Amino acid sequence: xxxxxxxxxxxxxxxxxxxxxxxxxxxxxxxxxxxxxxxxxxxxxxxxxxxxxxxxxxxxxxxxxxxxxxxxxxxxxxxxxxxxxxxxxxxxxxxxxxxxxxxxxxxxxxxxxxxxxxxxxxxxxxxxxxxxxxxxxxxxxxxxxxxxxxxxxxxxxxxxxxxxxxxxxxxxxxxxxxxxxxxxxxxxxxxxxxxxxxxxxxxxxxxxxxxxxxxxxxxxxxxxxxxxxxxxxxxxxxxxxxxxxxxxxxxxxxxxxxxxxxxxxxxxxxxxxxxxxxxxxxxxxxxx
Amino acid sequence: xxxxxxxxxxxxxxxxxxxxxxxxxxxxxxxxxxxxxxxxxxxxxxxxxxxxxxxxxxxxxxxxxxxxxxxxxxxxxxxxxxxxxxxxxxxxxxxxxxxxxxxxxxxxxxxxxxxxxxxxxxxxxxxxxxxxxxxxxxxxxxxxxxxxxxxxxxxxxxxxxxxxxxxxxxxxxxxxxxxxxxxxxxxxxxxxxxxxxxxxxxxxx
Numbered sequence: 182x183x184x185x186x187x188x189x190x191x192x193x194x195x196x197x198x199x200x201x202x203x204x205x206x207x208x209x210x211x212x213x214x215x216x217x218x219x220x221x222x223x224x225x226x227x228x229x230x231x232x233x234x235x236x237x238x239x240x241x242x243x244x245x246x247x248x249x250x251x252x253x254x255x256x257x258x259x260x261x262x263x264x265x266x267x268x269x270x271x272x273x274x275x276x277x278x279x280x281x282x283x284x285x286x287x288x289x290x291x292x293x294x295x296x297x298x299x300x301x302x303x304x305x306x307x308x309x310x311x312x313x314x315x316x317x318x319x320x321x322x323x324x325x326x327x328x329x330x331x332x333x334x335x336x337x338x339x340x341x342x343x344x345x346x347x348x349x350x351x352x353x354x355x356x357x358x359x360x361x362x363x364x365x366x367x368x369x370x371x372x373x374x375x376x377x378x379x380x381x382x383x384x385x386x387x388x389x390x391x392x393x394x395x396x397x398x399x400x401x402x403x404x405x406x407x408x409x410x411x412x413x414x415x416x417x418x419x420x421x422x423x424x425x426x427x428x429x430x431x432x433x434x435x436x437x438x439x440x441x442x443x444x445x446x447x448x449x450x451x452x453x454x455x456x457x458x459x460x461x462x463x464x465x466x467x468x469x
Numbered sequence: 470x471x472x473x474x475x476x477x478x479x480x481x482x483x484x485x486x487x488x489x490x491x492x493x494x495x496x497x498x499x500x501x502x503x504x505x506x507x508x509x510x511x512x513x514x515x516x517x518x519x520x521x522x523x524x525x526x527x528x529x530x531x532x533x534x535x536x537x538x539x540x541x542x543x544x545x546x547x548x549x550x551x552x553x554x555x556x557x558x559x560x561x562x563x564x565x566x567x568x569x570x571x572x573x574x575x576x577x578x579x580x581x582x583x584x585x586x587x588x589x590x591x592x593x594x595x596x597x598x599x600x601x602x603x604x605x606x607x608x609x610x611x612x613x614x615x616x617x618x619x620x621x622x623x624x625x626x627x628x629x630x631x632x633x634x635x636x637x638x639x640x641x642x643x644x645x646x647x648x649x650x651x652x653x654x655x656x657x658x659x660x661x662x663x664x665x666x667x668x669x670x671x672x673x674x
Contacts, residue, residue: 226589226618226632233595237614237634240599303600315565338603416557416566438634438671 228441236270236446239422242434243301245270246294254443267291272437272448283452290430290452299427304331304339307426309467311433313419318412323350325403328467344467346403350412353397355385362389421450425460498609498661499598502639505663506613509536509637510590513617516578517586523579530575538640538664541572546640546666547604554665558633560672571668583621583629591615598639607643607659612636632673638666 233253236242244250248266251257255265268287276284293299301308310329315322325348332342355362368375379390388397406412423433435450455463512533516526534541537554544551556574559566569577599612614636621629643659650656 226620226630227591227616229591229595232591232616232634235634237597237636238599238612240612241597303602338605416568418564436671438673440673 231441231443231445234443234445236448239434239447240303242270242447243303247300252443263295264288264291267294269444270449271452272435272450273442273444275450286452286454287449290427290432293430294427297428301424301426304333305426306330306468307464308422308424309344310341311421311423312417314414315416315418316412316414318350318406323412324348324418325350327403330467343400346400348399348403350406351397351399351402353385353388353402355387355389356383359386359389362386364390422447425464429454429457429460431455431460431463494659494661495601498601498641498663499611501661501663502598502611502613502641503593503596505536505639505665506596506615506637507590507593509533509665510588510615510617512536513575513578514588514590516575517581517588517619519583519585526579530572530579533575534572536665537571538666541570541575554667556668556670558670558672581621583623584625585622587620587622589618589620591617601641607645609641609643611639611641613639634671634673635668636671637668640664640666 230253236245241250245252245266251266252269255262255269259265268291271287276287278284308331312327312329314325314327316325317323325346327343328345328347329341330344331339333339364373364379365375379387388395403412419435421433421435423431425431431453432449433451434447436447437445439445512529515521515529516533518526521529538544538546539551539553541553543553552570554571555568556571557566557568595615597614602610604610614634616632616634618632619630620627640663642662642664644662646658646660648656648658
């Protein structure tokens with residue numbers, strides 16, 4: 182704007198028409214004013230630069246991780262492109278300084294990703310979703326976690342499936358402690374006629390009647406409650422995706438919703454260095 | 470007449486870019502999904518616009534609902550029956566989302582108690598589309614994202630403003646069409662129909 186303005190002013194001076202210069206200046210100022218007002222009225226509510234930088238979809242996170250899509254301000258022409266590209270995938274608020282141990286760990290992680298040319302795929306079995314749900318059970322609000330993975334239906338069709346459920350309500354812990362609640366030792370002589378007391382008495386004592394090595398499978402409890410219409414899922418309160426594809430690392434992403442920052446959307450929010458054996462064990466728990 | 474003119478403009482706006490930009494089926498479907506979403510945001514802007522007559526705004530509501538699966542009424546998808554498409558709004562200050570049937574949400578837009586309402590939405594080119602996921606023979610699913618800014622005026626002054634980031638599920642159905650070529654050959658092609666599903670909104674004040 183300044184350049185255009187100065188160019189025309191010089192031009193006018195050459196022509197020695199001072200009144201014309203004034204009129205022209207007024208015109209340019211008016212035009213500039215109108216443009217500003219117009220911008221405030223129309224285009225100002227949505228910060229489009231931020232929206233373009235924002236990682237709005239999990240697919241978009243994968244594309245940026247894989248380098249098939251760039252953040253508009255971090256292209257291959259930028260110095261240290263690879264480092265910047267990966268570091269832009271992290272929640273910047275995790276790092277307090279360049280010396281922060283988390284930042285150093287992030288840089289090590291980036292080196293490992295580059296070194297092994299890691300690519301994330303939607304169909305990978307090495308990523309999963311952790312959905313913290315809010316629901317209602319016997320008219321009480323409850324919270325529990327569901328772990329979901331992508332499962333192939335055919336070679337080109339997939340779906341999300343629930344692998345595991347976790348939550349206090351699925352543990353079936355008795356409401357009070359007792360070491361006397363049991364099926365009496367001579368019950369066999371009366372054809373276990375006292376078994377009916379298990380269900381007629383306090384329902385939450387049920388695990389006292391089981392063998393001492395029995396462990397409750399929380400996922401089965403979840404299925405049973407839903408199957409019998411006793412548990413309702415109201416909404417997903419929190420959602421995280423965990424990725425196990427990078428050797429010796431596990432990272433998770435979470436969605437951030439910021440007003441005026443390009444560091445927004447689905448960003449890496451946790452990074453853990455873990456042995457491959459440990460990772461395998463964790464994944465086994467999910468798939469068993 | 471005004472309504473028809475706008476509908477015609479929207480239709481031109483939809484089909485012209487599709488023809489020029491579509492390079493593959495995936496691209497074509499993605500473009501079509503973007504167009505559908507843009508069409509919806511346009512209708513939302515018209516619905517909330519108090520300068521339009523009430524009858525016109527109600528008509529935009531009907532047109533907008535027609536973009537959704539089940540037209541805003543109960544529908545069946547993947548063998549499961551649903552009450553209708555929903556608009557779910559979560560705020561960064563309130564974890565529990567508010568949920569409304571789309572038809573009720575649109576009615577609320579028409580009846581807002583502001584003197585003037587200005588709604589601004591993302592340009593079509595800035596609507597992001599997720600990778601197309603196949604769900605059946607010639608059936609796909611994807612998600613589109615867009616931003617909507619809302620400003621409500623009372624006595625000529627803005628009294629409420631919010632910016633909401635939205636994601637909408639798009640259901641794509643391919644329909645077989647048979648065309649007879651000038652030489653008499655029969656060519657089978659697919660026409661892809663995009664119907665919008667539930668909308669998730671992330672509110673930023």
